[in-house]
Amino acid sequence: xxxxxxxxxxxxxxxxxxxxxxxGFDIADVTGLRGGTVYPILRRLEGGGLVRSRWESVGVSRxxxxxxxxxxxxxxxxxxxxxxxxxxxxxxxxxxxRLERTx
Amino acid sequence: xxxxxxxxxNSPPESRLISLLSRLVPRDExxxxxxxxxxxxxxxRAPSAPGGWxxxxxxxxxxxxxxxxxRIRGITPPAGIHDVRFALRSLSKNPGYTxxxxxxLTLGIGANTAIxxxxxxxxxxxxxxxxxxxxxxxxxxxxxRIGGVSAPDYLDWKxxxxxxxxxxxxHRFGVTLTGGEAPLRIRQAxxxxxxxxxxxxAPLYGRTFTSEEATLGxxxxxxxxxxxxxxxxxxxxxxxGASVMLDGEPHTLVGVMPASFRFPPMSDQIWRPLAFTExxxxxxxxxxxxxxxRLANGVSTAEAASEMxxxxxxxxxxFPETNNGQSVxxxxxxxxxxxxxxxxxxxxxxxxxxxxxxxxxxxxxLTLTRGAAREQEIAIRxxxxxxxSRIVGQLLVESLVLSVAGGALGIAAxxxxxxxxxxxxxxxxxxxxxxxxxxxVLLFAAAVASVTGLGSGLFPSLRVTxxxxxxxxxxxVATSLWGRGTARRARSAMxxxxxxxxxxxxxxxxLFLRSIERLYSADLGLDTSDAMAFGLVFPQADYPVPAxxxxxxxxxxxxxxxxxxxxxxxxxxxLPLTGRGLTSALLIEGGPAxxxxxxxxxxxxxxxxxxxxxxGIALTEGRALTNDDTENAPLVVMxxxxxxxxxxxxxxxxxxxxxxxxxxxQPMHRRVIGVTEDVRQSGxxxxxxxxxYLPHRQTGEVWLWNxxxxxxxxxxxxxxxxxIEALRRAVGAVDPNLPINSLRTLESMVGFTVAGARxxxxxxxxxxxxxxxxxxxxxxxxxxxxVRQRTREIGVHVAIGANRSDIVRRVVFDGVRLAAMGTxxxxxxxxxLSRLVRSMLFEVSAADPVTYxxxxxxxxTATVGACFMPARRASRIxxxxxxxxx
Numbered sequence: 001x002x003x004x005x006x007x008x009x010x011x012x013x014x015x016x017x018x019x020x021x022x023x024g025f026d027i028a029d030v031t032g033l034r035g036g037t038v039y040p041i042l043r044r045l046e047g048g049g050l051v052r053s054r055w056e057s058v059g060v061s062r063x064x065x066x067x068x069x070x071x072x073x074x075x076x077x078x079x080x081x082x083x084x085x086x087x088x089x090x091x092x093x094x095x096x097x098r099l100e101r102t103x
Numbered sequence: 104x105x106x107x108x109x110x111x112x113n114s115p116p117e118s119r120l121i122s123l124l125s126r127l128v129p130r131d132e133x134x135x136x137x138x139x140x141x142x143x144x145x146x147x148r149a150p151s152a153p154g155g156w157x158x159x160x161x162x163x164x165x166x167x168x169x170x171x172x173x174r175i176r177g178i179t180p181p182a183g184i185h186d187v188r189f190a191l192r193s194l195s196k197n198p199g200y201t202x203x204x205x206x207x208l209t210l211g212i213g214a215n216t217a218i219x220x221x222x223x224x225x226x227x228x229x230x231x232x233x234x235x236x237x238x239x240x241x242x243x244x245x246x247x248r249i250g251g252v253s254a255p256d257y258l259d260w261k262x263x264x265x266x267x268x269x270x271x272x273x274h275r276f277g278v279t280l281t282g283g284e285a286p287l288r289i290r291q292a293x294x295x296x297x298x299x300x301x302x303x304x305a306p307l308y309g310r311t312f313t314s315e316e317a318t319l320g321x322x323x324x325x326x327x328x329x330x331x332x333x334x335x336x337x338x339x340x341x342x343x344g345a346s347v348m349l350d351g352e353p354h355t356l357v358g359v360m361p362a363s364f365r366f367p368p369m370s371d372q373i374w375r376p377l378a379f380t381e382x383x384x385x386x387x388x389x390x391x392x393x394x395x396x397r398l399a400n401g402v403s404t405a406e407a408a409s410e411m412x413x414x415x416x417x418x419x420x421x422f423p424e425t426n427n428g429q430s431v432x433x434x435x436x437x438x439x440x441x442x443x444x445x446x447x448x449x450x451x452x453x454x455x456x457x458x459x460x461x462x463x464x465x466x467x468x469l470t471l472t473r474g475a476a477r478e479q480e481i482a483i484r485x486x487x488x489x490x491x492s493r494i495v496g497q498l499l500v501e502s503l504v505l506s507v508a509g510g511a512l513g514i515a516a517x518x519x520x521x522x523x524x525x526x527x528x529x530x531x532x533x534x535x536x537x538x539x540x541x542x543x544v545l546l547f548a549a550a551v552a553s554v555t556g557l558g559s560g561l562f563p564s565l566r567v568t569x570x571x572x573x574x575x576x577x578x579x580v581a582t583s584l585w586g587r588g589t590a591r592r593a594r595s596a597m598x599x600x601x602x603x604x605x606x607x608x609x610x611x612x613x614l615f616l617r618s619i620e621r622l623y624s625a626d627l628g629l630d631t632s633d634a635m636a637f638g639l640v641f642p643q644a645d646y647p648v649p650a651x652x653x654x655x656x657x658x659x660x661x662x663x664x665x666x667x668x669x670x671x672x673x674x675x676x677x678l679p680l681t682g683r684g685l686t687s688a689l690l691i692e693g694g695p696a697x698x699x700x701x702x703x704x705x706x707x708x709x710x711x712x713x714x715x716x717x718x719g720i721a722l723t724e725g726r727a728l729t730n731d732d733t734e735n736a737p738l739v740v741m742x743x744x745x746x747x748x749x750x751x752x753x754x755x756x757x758x759x760x761x762x763x764x765x766x767x768x769q770p771m772h773r774r775v776i777g778v779t780e781d782v783r784q785s786g787x788x789x790x791x792x793x794x795x796y797l798p799h800r801q802t803g804e805v806w807l808w809n810x811x812x813x814x815x816x817x818x819x820x821x822x823x824x825x826x827i828e829a830l831r832r833a834v835g836a837v838d839p840n841l842p843i844n845s846l847r848t849l850e851s852m853v854g855f856t857v858a859g860a861r862x863x864x865x866x867x868x869x870x871x872x873x874x875x876x877x878x879x880x881x882x883x884x885x886x887x888x889x890v891r892q893r894t895r896e897i898g899v900h901v902a903i904g905a906n907r908s909d910i911v912r913r914v915v916f917d918g919v920r921l922a923a924m925g926t927x928x929x930x931x932x933x934x935x936l937s938r939l940v941r942s943m944l945f946e947v948s949a950a951d952p953v954t955y956x957x958x959x960x961x962x963x964t965a966t967v968g969a970c971f972m973p974a975r976r977a978s979r980i981x982x983x984x985x986x987x988x989x
Contacts, residue, residue, distance in 0.1 A: 025143050025162065035165020040172045061142075069142040070135075 006081075009033055011089040013041045014074070014082050017051065022071035042072055050078040118144075120163060127170040136173070140166045190501040200473050201505070203880070204466045208509025208555060210873050211462025213516030216540075216548040217524060218448075218455040218866070220517060223547070224538045226445055230437050231363045231536065233303040237398040240439045241270070241411060242432040243390050249432075250686075251390035254383040256418060256426070260394065261297075263414045266407035267396040271298030274377055274392055275369065276810050279642055279842055281348045283335055288640065288844035290370060291349075293377035299326075301397045302366055309343035309358030317376040324376060325349060326358040331372040349375070351644035351840070367440035367534040369393075387425040395436065408433035442531040447863045450940055454611060454870045457604045459555065461877045464597040466559035468881055470502065471594055472888045474567035481567060495564045502560025503553065510552025514545065527865055529858035566593065591889070595921055598878075598885050602925020603932055605871070605878040606958060610933035611940065612871035613954035614947055615864035621946045622857045625787035628780045629679060630719030631849035634818050635825060636678055638844045639834065641811040649806040653734070655837065656799055656813050660711055662833035663817060669829070670820040673714035674799055677706075678814045680852040682785030684708065684792070685808055690770050691750050692759040703750055705742070705795040706784070707763065709802045709809070715741075715779055717818055718849075725757040725777030732798040738773040739798065743781045746793030761795070764804060773797065786856025788945050816849070863943065875961070878925075879969045886918045887973040897977050898985025907978040914977050918970030919963075926962055930955060 012031040021027045028038045045051040053072050061068040074082065086093045121140045128136045144162060194201045229235040241260065243252035252260075252272070261270045271294055278291040292298075299311040306326060316324050325347065327336065336342050346353045354375070383389060398407055415431040438445075474481075481494055518540055525538050639659065641652045656674055663672040677683045684706030690696075691703055712728040714720075723744060732739055740761065747756040756778055762770035781791040797805070799813070819825045827846060834841050854861070890897070897910060937949040947954075 023143065023146075024139070025146070028162075028165065034168065035162055036168020036172065039165070039169040055138075066145045067138070067142040069146055070139045 006085055006088060008089055008092060009037055010041050010045070011085040011092040013038060013045070014050075014078070014085050015093045017072060017074045017078075018082050022073065023069055024072070027072075045078075046072070050075055050081055121166060124167055124170040127174040129173060132173060136170070140169075186497050186500040187504060189497065190504045194501065194504065197473065200469055203884075204469050204505050205509050205512065207462045207465045207469075207877060207880070208506055208552075208559075209512040209516055210877065211459040212506075212510050212513030212548060212551055212555065213520070214458045214513075214870060214873060215455045215551050216513050216517035216544060217520045218451050219547045220521065220538055220540060220544050221448055221524060221528075221532075222452055223541070223543050225441065225532045225535045226448060227543070228536065228541075230367065230440070231304075231365050232436075234397075235437060236435060238301060238303075238436045239267075239396050239398065239404060239407065239433055240436050241394040241396055242434065242439075243392075243394070244430045244432050245390070246428055250429075252392045252394045252431075253387045253389050253425075254379045254392060255385070255387045256429070257392055257394050258384075259418055260411065260414055260431075263417075264396075264407075264410055266399055266402045266410045268399040269297045269300035270394065270396040271295045271301045272377060272392045272394050273298060273369070275371065277640060277812075277844070278349050278373065278375075279351070279640060279840070280335065280373075281351065281840055286840050286842035287335065288638070288842045289331060289335075289372045291373050291375060292369060292371040293375050295377050298374075298395065301395045302364070303397065304361065304364045306358035307361040308340055309356070311358055312374075312376045317378050319378045319380065322376040322378045323352065323354045324357045325354045326360060326374045327356055328360050328372045328374075329362040329364065332359045349373075350642040365534070365536060367436070367536075368442065368531065370534050387422055390429075404433065404435060437535075440531075440535050444529060444531045444859055447859060447943060448532075450611075450943070451863065451866050451870070454608055454867055457608050458870050458873050458877070459551065461601045461604050461874050461881070463555055463559045464601045465877050465881045465884070466502075466505070466555075467563050468594055468597050468884060470498075470560065470563040471566060472884060474498075474563055475888075475892075478567065485568075491568050494568050495561075498564030498567065499557065499560045502564070503556035506552045506556030506559070509555070510548055513552070514540070514548050517544075517548070524866070527858075527862045529862050530855070531859065532862075562593075594885050594888075598882050598921045599925040599928065601878040601881045602922050602962065603929035605874040606926050606929025606962065607933045607936055608867070608871035608874040609958040609961065610930070610937060610954055612864065612867040613958055614937060614940070614944055614949065614951060615860065615867050617951060617954055618943075618945045618947045619857065619860055619864050622787045622860060623853070625783070625946070627680070627787060627853070628720060628782035631680075631853055634718065634816050634849040635846065636814055636816045636849060636852070637830060637846040638678075638812060638814045639841050640844070641813070641841070643811065645838065645840070646811060649803050649811075650734075652806045652811045652813075653800055653802060656711070658837040659813075659815065659834055662836050663815065663830070666825075666829045666833055668820055668823045668825050669817050671713060671717045671818045673717045673816050674709075674711040674813050675714050675816065676709040676799075676802075676809050676813055678816075678852070679718070679782050679784050680786055680849065680856055682789060682856075684784060684794075685805075687763045687795075687808075689750075689795070690762040692761065693751070703793070705746055705763075705793040707805060707808075708794060708796050709799045709805065709813070710796050711799050714796075714816070717816055720782060721780045723778050723780060724755070725775070727777055728796070728798050733800045736801075738771060738801050739776045740773045741777045741779055741796040742775055743779050743791070743794040743796075745781050745791045746795060747775075747778050749793045763795075773801075786853065788860075789856070814845075860943070860945065875965060878962075879965045882918055882922060882966060883969040883973070885921070886914065886970045887976070889917070890914060890973045890977045893977075894980055894985045897980050898982040901980060902982035902986070910978045911971075911974040914974035915967060915970045918973075919966055922962060922966035926959055930959070933958075 009031075012033060013027055016027045016030050019030070021030050024035065024038055024042060027033075027042075028035050031038070042051060042053075046053055051072050052075050053070050055070055056068040058068055118141050121137055121144065124140075125133050125137045144166070230238070232238055241252070243250050243256065254272070257270075257272045261267075264270065273292045273294045275290070275292045277288050280287045280289050294312075296312040296314050296317050299306075307329065309326070311326055312324065315321055327342075332338060332342065340359075342356055343358065345356050347356055348354075360374075396407070398404065411431045411433050415426075415429065419426045419429060484494060485491070521538050521540070525533075528538070639655075641655045646652045646655055660672055660674055663669055677685065685708075686704055687707050688702040688704050695702060710728065712730055712732065715722065715727055724747075725741075728739070728741060742750075742756060750756065750761070751759060756775045759775050760772040761775065762772050764771045779794075779796070782794070783789050783791060784794075817825055817830070827843070830843055830846070834843055900910065901907070933955070934950060941949045
């Protein structure tokens, strides 16, 4: 779990997850990062045990007429890391924070 | 809808894209990856989703990036990128090493890439014909010499053989194109319609010939080649159907061939149908055709060859009077087009390989030397837990980074040298195709670069990491393993090997240079200085009978003589140094009464009386031709010494008769009036054939054999030059429609005959200079390193009173000892390897002592020079400083 390299992009993804964004694309939208950056980070975080992924229930997706999406949540142990990321990259949390407010 | 619907029938475009991209994703993660991305992409396709089309495309791009990320993660070790970064950092910290190593690699890889471009263009790349390996040339052989094929033989071959899907014949001779600004002499081939089937190339515009057009009276059509179409017809696509004047007669252009169409060794500019005349169809002994065939499906070249051999020997039996001694040789067109130049190219390839090996040894040496400075760093990293394989890998990455950069620079260097190489390529190669850096060449350069990286990096990195961490980390530099014997021996061995290889290359280059020098100074039997030559062809439309041709030649000779800038002029039907000749069987006094396969033969040349004097060809017996040897005078000939001894041995040839023409079935006797020295008609390395010179005014019907072509040789007045205007003026005064062709100096013709040897020696000299340079850099590097390592030892020597010149002598001696060992090995290697090039040398023995001694002297000088600087540095070592430095 300490193997996660804390880069600016990783901090952004953590902040977005912390802010409640659950889907890869939503995270990409809110952080302004590309999908090609977000997904590898999510996988790395998941591999490090900081993030858990689930498939959305078929019922929800069927109602909207689309396949089920995969969503991501922070693991409880991640709170410490998120806090550390916030102190290390305050500007990252500022960006996410602002976006949250404008939403 | 199930999550895994990506591959289903009416899948939306994004899921098709995703399933395509998913092939990049490692198998165990693939299903989930597909599901996630499909869901995400479909989600944004929903009407409610925000964002437009550009955003959607950004998402697709994201999927691609993600897939590539997973793939890369799958193959490279996790630390790969890190190692490259580390390598770049460490290389930039040591610019001296980096620059020298890069330069060395650039030269080594560049030389190899350049020569591979030649190999690729001429030997590996197939001819630009579809299934080019199935296109064969069927050579008519008279004994061991390539003759031609007669029309009846060709027709029998074509009818009786089953190995070919098509077989075409060709008869080549130039033609004059008029109607443009100036008349133009162009290369023409008359071909049977099947020729284009053999080639398998369709015209760019229009069509090729119908079989009807290959009959007399219907053959006034032509297909033009791309280059001529561009230059003479302004690349007009509407040209098909237009009428052009060829040899004064209108012909309809029916097609234009594409730019890529090439049929080496032929380089024709225009094609006309070949319609066999009654005479040609009845003369089985008239060998004037080239025959080409395309193999039928499932037939091998060997099978076709054995079938052709049977057919030829059947014809030999059926027509003994004409076909006795006639056989057929079947060869691939590509191989035939190379005309033996392939071996020279492979020799150069080998030489470039040596340069690369020397470069590798040099870089390895540099790396070893540098390793000495890094051993503490490495020892500490080992102590901190880095495994040996990790450190070896890391050092290898450094070598690879260097060689990749060297490869890129080498490709650039090769690219820059292409123009230089191409301008030196002998024509036999140039006809095959252009030199280009294509994908094959780039692949080769990449392979060479990576092998070089491994080759120059593996050994040093194993060595550097070979010692235990302790002994280095706690011992300090002075007593390190670098002073120990094995490492020094390894470096010395590499210097010895470099010198050995450099010697082999230098000896090769020396042998070729000596051979070129001999070629240029060889006695050709004629004096080419200052002389220029050009050709004229007297078209049958304007010069219908042989007497007209003789008249035309006379008039041109007179006009040229009256030009003030011209001192002397002469005519000859086949210029010397071209290797061309009209070979004819002869009846000679005292020989067989009828012509048969055993009849003596000779090359016929029609000359004007001044020819021998102008070119300084000496008369050895009898008299020379004069202006009195006219149409009405008794028929005479001159012969060369080779003819005299071949025909009559030791007897006096003057006054004897010979014959090669008939009147009313009776041989026309011509008396030998004089004998000249032999002339090497195909250049210095060519052989001497029997020659028969007949006065141009007694040529008669022989003009027709020759296509009414005559060349003129002019010598300028002392101190002057002959301009083309003067020649045009003189020829134009006789006939404004006669184009001057092939204007050149005789010197350039000598150059042409030795072009192959010159190409080989130019490149070989280039390679050997590179090799020498690299070897000298190598020995310099090793000597200066060893001096630096022994600073303390030398300091002690100086302190106890050693003479400084002694120290210089000792350091230089160390270097010279290595160089001498390498040179000795190299001389042995060169003695062995130069046998392989013996047939490419001219009048120089492969063990030529002058070359070997010269090479040894050059190397000795270079070695002493390279060792002197480190030696001087050693002699200036201040003992106090040297001891304090520890």
